[in-house]
Amino acid sequence: MSDIIRIQNLQKAYPGFALEGVTFSVPRGAVVGFIGENGAGKTTAIKCILGLVRPSGGGVEVFGKDAALLTAEERGRIGAVLGENCLPENLTAGQLDRVMRHIFPHWESETFASFLGRFSLPQGKKVADFSRGMHQKLALAVALSHGADVLVLDEPTAGLDPVARDEILELLYDFMQEERRSVLISSHIVTDLEKLCDYIAFIHNGKLLFFEEKDAxxxxxxxxxxxxxxxxxxxxxxxxxxxxxxxxxxxxxxxxxxxxxxxxxxxxxxxxxxxxxxxxx
Amino acid sequence: MKGLLYKSWLNVKPVATYYIIFVAVFFLVSLLNGDPLYFAAICVMIGVAVPLASMTSDDKDGWEKFAVAAGISRARFALGRYLFALFCQLPGWLLSGLLVLLCEDKLAALATVLFYCGAGLFAAALLLPLVFRLGVEKSRVLLVLVMVLVFAAALTVGILAFGEDALFTGLPPFALPAAMLAFGILSVAVSLPVGMHIFKNKDL
CATH class of the missing domain: 3.30.70 (Alpha-Beta Plaits)
Known part of the structure; x- marks a missing residue:
């Protein structure tokens, strides 16, 4: 099984915190749950994968290529949800569609509209007026509407009620129906990950304690x-x-x-x- | 780039009417006085305030992170910021041109407008690397201070140079406006690679 994301000896130093030698991968066709306490380094590692943070050492490969060298086309194959407040609050879902059309090389307006319908998300309402659950569903709808082969999700279910969490997990199950696809998902709600994941990567104080198959x-x-x-x-x-x-x-x-x-x-x-x-x- | 510019426009669209009314008042004042000084000076401020408002909104939304994660290169993102700042100045320049045509002393009016075009470019060139370096929230106070200083300096120099008791009477006509315009263009030319470099190395 080839790896869609490979993180090798990843290091990133901040004052008072350091990510130290984190190594794990996201195999093709697998869901990897990334767990750890607040401040353990999950978001930093995810930001390194998405090219938002420059690692101090080690490397991140996505689709077999250094993450820093990915083209816009290749980055478009990564669907990301960046925790809370990751979408423009002042826009409506309809405006978001028009913006994204010019951001992603393969934006699919029809797919996006179908997700809006599936989640009963209004086109004309501002994102700021959405509930937390609606907001996260919209973020996932965006991540799933540009032909992504891999989803990188940072706390997509945080602060959601069980019903909304279940709907999001269902969406991820649907996404994984195609075997070539993969998901890296970080969450505090380990029970959610337990249902969904094939592998678990556990980080504590910036160090990876284990990366194992869930069943193992x-x-x-x-x-x-x-x-x-x-x-x-x-x-x-x-x-x-x-x-x-x-x-x-x-x-x-x-x-x-x-x-x-x-x-x-x-x-x-x-x-x-x-x-x-x-x-x- | 189109998506970035469209998003920047959508950020300020809800308050665009207020800016337009504000600008229209000063346009009228300049028109009635037969002097583009007031309007051109206010355009410097607006040319900074609008991109700043847009960037504040982007900052709140984490738009930089989203755009870069989506595959927009950092260079392109930074360039988008500069382009939007320039687009914000463009209507001011065009309306100032119209004022020049409507003024009695067209050469003096043109000199004033060119001077403030330079000042506007300089203000944008100064502010964007600051925002890239410090982030909008952290640099807000500094930005307001810079804006007020640039505005006050430009206004003072403008009055001294082109007012009723102009100091620089011995200078060739257009020497100061041309120098200011050249300085503004030069500062943008320097600021752009500096801003891109800062943004390229920034952790988002």
Missing amino acids: LYERYAVVHAPVEALQGLKDAVVAARRGEFGASALVRRDKLPAGTSAERAGIEEIMLYFIKGERI
Whole structure:
């Protein structure tokens, strides 16, 4: 499987924050979930992919080419949603259509109009008057109306109610019906990513903690609830532990767990929390 | 480029009427006084205020990020900003030309207009790299200060040069206006690559 996006040893230094040696890829036909806390470096990495930020080191390749050297035509094959407020607030959806016609080489007005209809987004209303959900749907409609082969989405479901989030996820499922397409999506709402993603890239304090197939994560990790003393006996298997009022629990590696030990399936959110907040025992 | 210019126009379209009324008042004042000085000077201010308003709107919308991510090259985006700033000055120049035709002393009126055309170009040339470097929000105060200074300087020099008690009577006619116009054109020629360079290396 070829990679549509390849990030190799990506570095970007800001005062008080640094992205350090981030390496992962977005394979063709796959959805990669990019998770991490606020300020972990997700948006910086996404900005590097989109050519908005110059990396201090390492590199980003998109469609097998240095991201900085992509032509307008090639950039047009990337559909981007840049977090909140990524569309002109003072324009109506109709005006947006007329602007985008001159921005993207392959803008499809009819496709855009069909998305507006599907989401019941009014043509004549200003973007500023849209609800948060409508705004994000409009941003996705734009991203999907210029022949994109890959979507790069920074927090597209942030602040949305479950119904709106579900509609957006449905849209992404539809987009992925064509096998050549890929999605890189960052989100705080890990449950959404769990439904959608094939791979998970987890970043913490500017460093990539893991990039794994989602199913491999389920196979590798489990959660064990037990007293601290019992967990100490599983030291080789324990990745990180958390102590609570009613005992302790630990994220463990299934392959190192003694046979017969009772363990629960670890969700992506739990894995993330143990990696960030867990302690060694 | 068409998309960038159209977007810039849409940014200011809702307030365009106010600008037009403002400009029309000064046009009338100049017409009644038979002197394009007031109108030409206000055009310098408007020529800066309109692109600034448009860039403020773009800044709020994150339009720079969107456009660059969409494949608009940084050079093209920066050039779009300069072109829009020049387009904002164009109506002022044309109307000033009309005033020249309507004034009694056409040569003196032409000298005034040329002088302020230069001042307008200089103001735009100064402001755009500032915006690229500092961003609209951060540089707003500085921009207003620069605008007021340029406007005040241009007005003062204009009055001294072309007013009733003009100081530079010994100078050949059109020496100062031509110098100011040349200075304005030169400053745009210098500002454009500087602005492009700043924008090229800017993290968005």
